[in-house]
Amino acid sequence: MFIEIGHFAVITALVLSLVGIVTPILGLNTKNPAWVRIARQAITVNFFLISTGIASLIYAYLTHDYSVMYVASTSNSKLPVFYKVAGLWGGHEGSLLLWVWILTTFCMIAAWLHWKTQPAVMPYLLAVESLVVFGFLSLIVFLSSPFERLYPVPVDGKDLNPLLQDPAMVVHPPMLYFGYVGFSIPFAFAMAALLSGRLGEEWIKATQRWTLFAWMCLTTGILMGGYWAYYELGWGGYWGWDPVENASFMPWLVGTAFLHSVMVQEKRKMFKVWNLFLIILTFSLSLIGTFLVRSGVLSSVHTFATDPGRGLYILIFLTIILTLGFGTLILRSGKLKSQIEMDSIVSKESIFLFNNLFFLVAAATVFLGTLYPLLVETLEFQKVSVGPPYYNAVFMPVAMGLILLMGIGPYIPWRKASLENLKRIFLVPTLTALGVGILFALLGIRNAYALVGLVVVFFVLFAILLDFGKVSALFIRRDGVNVLSGIYRAFTHNQRRYAGIITHLGVLVMTVGIIASTIYQIERVVFMKPGDELQLKAYTFKFLGTHEVQGPNWVAQEGIFNVYQGERFITQMRPQKRIYTVSQTPTTESAIYTVNMGHIFLTMPETSHEGGVTVRGLINPLVLWVWYGGAIMGLGVFLNIFRPRRREAFVPAPVSIEPDVALNMPGPRRSG
């Protein structure tokens, strides 16, 4: 019964989203603000309707209503409550519903938040967002409904995929969706700016925090996916250039480029068309990412074979959004000549330019590798895939270039840097970094990639420290305070800048983690009988045997390994081979022991041999730095989003007007 209410609510939401598209356009044409109000109400009501849909599904999960097909295929009565709710996004249909729910939530918040400050943008924002809502809802209602009933009703559910029964995996998809959907707000603002002809810096300032929020969520989501893959898949790596990982990485790359290049428009009124292009591209890639993952277009560990109707629908919807976005951009970009040109190649502007260039080229190479197989398949009826070495070969130098720019961009002056400037800012970091490089080489680091990487990382680190040290010293001297409060004042006096620098520091930490855990990883796979020993670097693993363990919804063979460093016993590790009883799915549970922020990683992938097991041992030095770095990056963005609005105090407060008035105002550059 509840499920029908939910289903009905979502169908009503579909109709209302049409209202949301049409009424703002009517409002613009008739200059009657009442229409725009209706659109806002439609979005608000839609939020409640889709929430009802979600609530009805969650109710079905909690009450074990397996007459709902989607619930039956992603849940089971023995599942812990936590995973019962998470079953909602354990499959294609539910994830789409969650996506559209987040979209209406954000859109409603944006509508109420910016209603008075951005009245002229509002009709376009509502129409564009409603269009996206409409696109998703029709896919849900017509082609992949999670509300379908199943008859006869099964006694119990099929169970949630055991690999997804994991806390990181519960949070990972919603995080990614927050990121994807978060970019829809700047996208809608950009479209509004293009359509209304208000092409100043307004839209960028209004959406700055939205962009940061989206970026933070997307970054967290991607990292959580990596973390999950690391310990749950038992493969000991966190990134495999899988098409689905790539699908979330492409919007991240372009979004990061956007995040940087808007600063140039704010400060120097340049890159106007470019920024619009970037945000339209970011959101388009977010949509492509969403669809690629579960549409069955890509063959990957994440995708399932699904019906081709969905694929076709998705293709049409994407085409509409892309045509609308880029079409408007092309038609309107003529009006967007930057009045200011670049002064010199040795300037902050040009560093931003190269930053963008690197990010975009990176995105293009990922795009090529991910979608080329699809192209070949359509044209030649051949099936291919692109291996990780392709990505690694391209990405190593691109990443090095980007990290190097992190040490230059924030410190080089705008317009034009003199030789004097350059010497003062970069001489010390360059020399110290080279010194550190020589030191590392003497200590025995011979791998060229590792060495170059570390030199670049230390160059950036010294550049950051030098600059921040100088600014802090200034505050300490000027205000006569102690070191700590000097640092605090330096940080808060320009929190936006230094929060960004914290994010850069996070990238450095992560880079060191990636270098250490990939280049210096040690791996061995062996067959072991009880009593056998395995030697990995300084560690010896003694296999004692296996025994059976019983879990709430699984049984496992657990191996017992004593780990010695030299002669000294350090720990006992117990990897498992589990069988989830309901679905009879086996999983490999890794045993992880942390030493010096690195991991000893042990799995037992095969236990079915007679008298022995297959053991896979890994040493991943400094692997924790990858996630520590991620956390620092997140902290930086967090401090950036929630920085006090001190600077804005000097700017006259935006005139509060309702769209009523705004509709009747002539657009500033509309006629010209």
Place this chain on the structure above:
Amino acid sequence: MTRGKKIGIIFSIALIISGIGYLALGNFGKNLVYFFTPSEVVALSPDYYGKKVRVGGMVVKGSLKVIPSSLKLTFELTDGRATIPVAFEGVPPDLFKEGQGAVVEGYWDEQKQFHSSLIMAKHSEDYMPIELQKAGVQLPKKDLLKTLQ
């Protein structure tokens, strides 16, 4: 902005793009792995012997043999029309078992033997490689209800 500076910027952009482009395209061809079905594999021309390819098919029931005290196993892979023997050494994924779909990466040789050290992990147990489905292979349709009872 003078002409010289403009040329400088355009030149450096071109340099970076061509550098990365060279890396990308240079590595692209080398890392393309073609996907075949078993019936395509048996018909492969000798040019492909020893080249890295992927093969998707069903693991034939009763064909899986584990070689004791080693990481080796052998099995047969079929698409309903042709069957190929696979010698595998390494760590098979959790969901690898007889009667299920699998994609193996490795090479085919003159002895009509497929050698592999990588089997793809799949997320779901009723996963079926999409390529396979397109190739017209019908997996035994598992009745949802039957598996539940």
